[in-house]
Every structure is written in structure tokens, then in C-alpha cells.
Amino acid sequence: MKNFDLKKFLADRSVPIMFIIICLVCIPLSGFSTSYLFNEIVTRVARNTFLILSLLIPIMAGMGLNFGMTLGAMAGEIALIFSSDWQIWGIPGVVLAMILSIPISILLGALCGTLLNMSRGREMITSYIISFFINGIYQLVVLYMMGPIIPILHESIKLPRGYGIRNTVSLLNLRQCIDNLISVNILGVKIPVLSFIIIIALCLFIVWFTKTKLGQDMRAVGQNMEVARAAGINVDRTRVLSIIISTVLAGFGMILYLQNMGNIATYSSHSQIGMFCIAALLVGGASVDKASIGNVFLGVILFHLMFIVAPRAGTVITGDSMIGEYFRVFISYGVITLALVMYEAKKHKKKKMKDGGDNEE
Amino acid sequence: MKNKSFLYKTILVILLAAICIVMIYIGRGHTLYFDNKSMEINGKVVDAPYRTKVFVKGKEVANLNAGDRGMSIWIGPTAHIDLEVTSVKGGDKKNISYKVKLPREYDGVVINLVGLMNEAPYDSYISEFIPLATAVEPVEEEVIVDEMGELGLGEE
Amino acid sequence: MKEKGIKKFIHDFGVPRFIILCFLIALFILAPFVGADLPTQVTNLLNRFSWNAVLVLAMVPMIHSGCGLNFGLPFGIIAGLLGGTISIELGYTGVLSFVMAILFATPFAIIFGFLYGTLLNHIKGGEMMVATYVGFSAVSFMCMMWLLLPYHSPTMVWGYEGKGLRTTISLEGFYDKVLSSFLEIKIGNLSVPTGAILFFALLSFIMWSFLKTKTGTAMTAVGSNPVFAKASGINIDKIRTLSVIMSTWLAAIGILIYEQGFGFIQLYMAPFNMALPAVSAILIGGASVNKASIANVIIGTLLFQGIVTMTPTVMNSMIHMDMSEVIRIIVSNGMILYALTRKTDDRRDA
Secondary structure: OHHHHHHHHHHHHHHHHHHHHHHHHHHHHHOOOOOHHHHHHHHHHHHHHHHOOOOOOHOOOOOOOOOOOEEEEEEHHHHHHHHHHHOOHHHHHHHHHHHHHHHHHHHHHHHHHHHHHHHOOHHHHHHHHHHHHHHHHHHHHHHHEEEOEEEOOOOHOOOOOOOOOOEEEEEEEHOOOHHHHOOOEEOOEEHHHHHHHHHHHHHHHHHHHOOOOHOOOOOHHHHHHHHHHHHHOOOHHHHHHHHHHHHHHHHHHHHHHHHHHHHOOOOOOOOOOOHHHHHHHHHOOOOEEOHHHHHHHHHHHHHHHHHHHHHHHHHHOOOOHHHHHHHHHHHHHHHHHHHHHHHHHHHHHHHHHHHOOOOOO | OHHHHHHHHHHHHHHHHHHHHHHHHHHHHEEEEEOOOOOOOOOOOOOOOOOEEEEOOOOEEEEOOOOOOEEEEEEOOOEEEEEEOOOOOOOOOOEEEEEEOOOOOOOOEEEEEEHHHHHOOOOHEEEEOOOOOOOOOOOOOOOOOOHHHHOOOOOO | OOOHHHHHHHHHHOOOHHHHHHHHHHHHHHHHOOOOOHHHHHHHHHHHHHHHHHHHHHHHHHOOOOOOOOHHHHHHHHHHHHHHHHHHOOOOOOHHHHHHHHHHHHHHHHHHHHHHHHHHHOOOOHHHHHHHHHHHHHHHHHHHHHOOOOOOOOOOOOOOOOEEOOEEEEEOOOOOOOOOOOOOEEEOOEEEEEHHHHHHHHHHHHHHHHHHHHHHHHHHHHOOHHHHHHHHHOHOOOOOOOOHHHHHHHHHHHHHHHHHOOEEOOOOHHHHHHHHHHHHOOOOOOEEEEEEOHHHHHHHHHHHHHHHHHHHHHHHHOOOOOOHHHHHHHHHHHHHHHHHHHOOOOOOOO
């Protein structure tokens, strides 16, 4: 009996365990010092966790992995472009960008949520395509409309041709302003206390949110839409709200992420962010329909540890630096694929059992 | 019930807008340029002191001999600067603190310290810093990204 | 009364599709005014059509069997890339290298297709998302393989290291333009890649007649009415696997045809970008998530490639802004989005 439990325990956590093994193999091979690794991990956890936390609420509402979080990232970038153009520096600049991103995020989130309601049953692929579609709109706005239609004050952030934003927007004057405000140094590891306080505040918010009426509604919708509807919950509205909240949080997350980086790669910062956040969440042992705050933290640590050590370890093993690079990309995609297959297979099986007495296969 | 939630929402929006305005006010960043140069005040030429050290937020940002220019940054509408002035070589050091209102519309503000110290009219010692129009556009600066950006994989 | 007729037509045709058509017609009308040479434009369009049409055709079998849009196209493309590189590695040249490339690609395509099809049978209803990521995983896995596999042909590997394939491999002396130049018609600035178009026509005809056979109709039945299909004793899983194998094989052939027109093999991350244009092309042509015909393929490829080739020239000379890239992104993804959010074709999985 006890043996059986252990097996199930391990099976449920197969992905994190696999990652722990990969990391354990790669860390000694990479030859990085412990303090370097700790520093890197702390920085990356502070930088990425907020973004990953934004994925939790749609999962709770049964809408799967929100590939549309990229929309929030784009809203955050647009807000930062403004705050940088108006020369609002330091923490006020970050706060301003956050507030400016809210209306854009709400708008995009509402659009995304509505479209997802129209494509029930294939939310994920739809949110994935939405992120590409809105990326097109984003480029239209940033590359062509900023300048002639949307006023941009400073020539320095415009392309030399006079309209459109440069490939890079410097955030030098709000670079790491939040990370450095209260930071302590423990054994050579710089810990950005304020960033962690913000992340913990968001965790508390999520815990509190799940206990509110809306949070309970979302959980009900996630478990069974028909039952929720019968119980008088406005299912469509609840689902749209979950996406809006996620988009707004993703916008905040992106702003925190970029203030750490110190500049915006205008046309590429957001493009991969959804994929990496989702991969990190899944590495932490989350699945498409179940994810917790614990998954986020475990995931962000393991995933980024793998990301740091894999290229070097790959070089040591094969003598080719590119192998490790490709390896970590493969692992990121592989993890998502695995999670999706497991989720869909489970769903398919359940459905078959419900249909009853089905005897193909 | 519905009215109440509408009221809350309106208050929230107004509150956020108010925070926005406050942030725009207190967050305006300027680059400050300190000129330790002689200037004409009320028709009289006042010489620059032998050496002036400029402190911003307790940190020394410039150590200026007569005729030098130093720079720093300041976030907010009023800059607090501390000066340590040595009038003549080997002479006594004098510490003075100043609060300088910065014009919102200037990105770069040039402050003539001599004017500031001798209480010249505001407009005479504050001017806008206009960067020299370089003929060639600066080279696109290096983008700092972590792996997430640099892979540049298959995005349509 | 008549207006109602037009409205109905637009509704049936689909609003976005109609807008795209109008846009393209406008581009063609504007082209001569802005000084674009029409024959050159048509040549461009025909060329690009001949490169891409087979990749779009690869969508058809899976849509028919109800597996949805084949976002896993890169999987088949990899089979084609393997075929092409092996053929060159073994030293075949000219037309023979193309034939051998197809021959070598076929077993890979069948094996990949079988595995992929079996996987998709376990996840009915969630094919599209899984397909996307299966494609991505396969591409990134192959990135490592291109470096590690024992290729030695000096035309393909990095010169100074003597191992690891290059990112782009020139096909000169191999199968560069073997189909396009076959029976090529040239009138002034206009040239028609007859061979490539004929090859596409041949494949389309085979596909068309296959869909008329007993297995073909069974495939359509599985896609459109799985309950009925099961009742009439069709082995649904087997038919679906077959459709996936066909899609994968066509994708493999499709990429070889693309390469012969383009003149280069592109490895590593290149296949990543290939699924979405093909998907949106067939949707623009009038297909939906579970319905597609050969006509959809032809119309869709022409419209899509028309926009891709015409916008840069016309836009550039009109407003001196190259917005073509942005327009392409918005049009192609908008079209996919439109198809995904249509309610009509929701429940079809077994």
C-alpha cells in the first residue's frame, strides 16, 4: 500500500524530478561556482516570478495555459515607452507605467477573453494565435503610428526615419530601481528585497482572491461550466474577467522584468516571454488544469537553473557550444508538449469513460 | 447595489489617475549640469571660486575647478544639492545647501553655481542644455537581453 | 432583394476572406499606376504559388479526417529536409538528386506520420495545440541532430570544422529549379514555372481521386460525422493515422518543391515559421477547421501569395513605407483566428 503511494507520488512529479536530475548532472559539468549560481538564480527568480504568477488565474478558471499573457507584456511595453518618453524616472516611472498599462491590458484582455469564449474547447490554440495577431497590431502601432499619430516627444527613441520606435528603448534611468531600493547582500548574494516583497504580495493577493466570491465562481466554472451555469454564475463574464486579471498582472510583470533588464527590445522582448513562463510553470509540476504558487517557485528555480547550466554543460560534453543552446530550447518545448499531451490524453480518456462501453483501441 | 459598484469603480479610476499625475510630477527626471564658471550678475562679473564640490543625496558627483562643468541626475521638481566651496587655493571650505526648482520642460538643466551662490535672478543661472547635434546618428546600442530574447526562435 | 443576395454571398464567403479579396484586387488595380510591371508581378506570384502550393495541399487530408489544422507541419518538413540532405550526402546530382530526395524522404515521412498519428489518436479534441508543440519540439530536437549527425559532404557542412550542417545550403548543381525550369514558358517578362505547377496538379489530382475512393470517402465521413462513421464499421483511428501520414508525406514533398524553387535548403530554426502561412493560406481559400477542398488550396495559395508579393511593391511606391510584413502578420493570423472562433464546426471529435 505504501509502495503504491510512493509510485503515485513520483509519477505526479515526474517533470520536476526529471529536471532535478538534469540539473544535478549539468551543474558539476558546467563548472560554475556556487555563489555565481545563487546570484543568477536570485536575480532570475526576482525577475520572472511575477510574470509566471499571472498564469495561475486562467488555469483556475479552466481556460488552460494563457498563451495570451503576451498581450499583457505588450501593454507593459507600450506603457514603458510612454513613461520613458516623458522622462519619468525611477520608481515613479515604474508606477506610472504600471498604471498606464492597466487600460491597455484591460482592453486587450477583454478582447482575448471574448474571442476565447467564442472558441470554447480550443482556448489554448486560440490564445496562442491571438498573441501572434496582436503582435501584428502592436507592430503596426509601435512601428508606424508612434510618431505621426501618437505623439512621441523625444527624437532619441524614434527611428532615424522620423517615425516608429527604435529597436531598443533604454530604461537606464529606471534600471533596477525597484531591485536596488531595499537590497541586502548575504554571503555575496545580492537579494532584491523589495522585488520579493512585491512577489509575495501578489501571492497573498492570489490566495485571497481564490477565497472571494469571484474566485470561487472561477473555480466552479473551471470545474464544470454546465454546473456553474446552473448555479447562476455568469460563465462568460467570469471567464473574460479571469483573462483580464491575468493580462493586467502580466503587464505589471513585464514592467518589473524590464526594469531589471534595463532596456526594452521593442520588437522581441515580448515574443518569447509567454512560452518561457509557461514552460517554467510546467517544470514546477503544474499541469494544464492545475497549478499552485508552489509550482511557480519550484518551476522558476529549476527551469532557470537548467537554462544557466545547460549551454556550458553541453559544450563540455559535445565540444560544441550550440548544442547546449539548442538543448535547452528543445527541453522548453518538450516540457510544454509533454504537459499538453498528458492533459489532452487524460481528458480524452475521461470523455471515453463517460461515453461508456466504448471499445475501440 | 449596482450604483455602489459603479461608485467604487469611479473612485478607483480617479484615484489611479491622481496617482498618475503625482508620479508625472515627482518622477520627472532631469540631467543636471553644474557650471563652476564666472558670470555677469547685475552688470558685475563675479569670478568662479577656486574649487567647488557638488554633492547630490550625500554623494559627491562633481569636483569642479573654476571653469569646469560637472553633471548628475535628479528625479523630481526640486533638486537638493550641497556644495563645498573653496574660494581660494588653500582657503577655508564652506558648506552650503541649496534647493533649486527645475523647469519641467527641460530634459537637461544647466545650473551656473556662481549665479546660484550669489542669488542672481533665477533665469540668469538656469538654462536648458541642448546637446550638440551630432551629424551621424549614434550606433544602435547593444541590446541587453537574457536568453529569452536572444534565441529569436520561430516567431511569425 | 438584390442587396440581400450580396449580403448573403458575403456572409457565406466570410467577411475577412471578402476583405482580403478586395484588398488584393485593389493591389492589382493600383499596381500599374505606381509603376509596377504587371508581368513581373504575375511571374512572382506564379513562382511563389508553385513553391508553396504543395505545403498548403498537405493540410487537406488531416482537415478531412477531422484532425483539424495541421500545425504540426514542421514534422513533415523535417522528413523532407532529411530526404534532401541524405540525397546530397550520397552524391546524387541534378534531377536524380530530386528523385532520390523524395525517395529518401518517404520512409521518414511514413514513420513520423505514423508516430504522430498514433499520438493524435490519444488526444482527440486537442490536436491543434499538441500538434503545434510537437512540431516545435521536433524542430528544436533536429537542431541538435543537424549538428551531430555524421554528414560529411563538403557542400553542406561548415567548412572549417568539417562537421555540422550549415544553416543554408545552396542547391546549385543539385535540384535547384529542376521542376520550375522544366517546360518553362517565357514571354517577355512573364515566365511560367510549368513543371512545378504540373507536379502540383498531379499531386492534387491524386488527392482528388483519392478522396473519391472508398478509403477517401471514409476519411471524409470520419471528419464530418464520426458517429455515423463508427456505426458503419469504419476504423476511425486507422483512417486518422492514414490521413496524418498523408499530410506528413505531402509536407515532406512540399518542402522539397519549395527548396527547388527557392534554391536553398534552410535548416535549424527555419521550419518553425512554415506552418502558420500554410494554415492561413488554406483558410483564406475558403476552408474551415473541418472542411477543405483542392479548390480551397489553389485559391488560398494564390490569394495569400498574392498579398505577400504585391504589398511590398505597391505599398512601397505609394506611401514609401514597407508595411508588408505587418500586414502579412495581421492578415494571416487574423484569418486563423477567424476560423478558430467560428461556432459552426465545434463538436466533431469521437
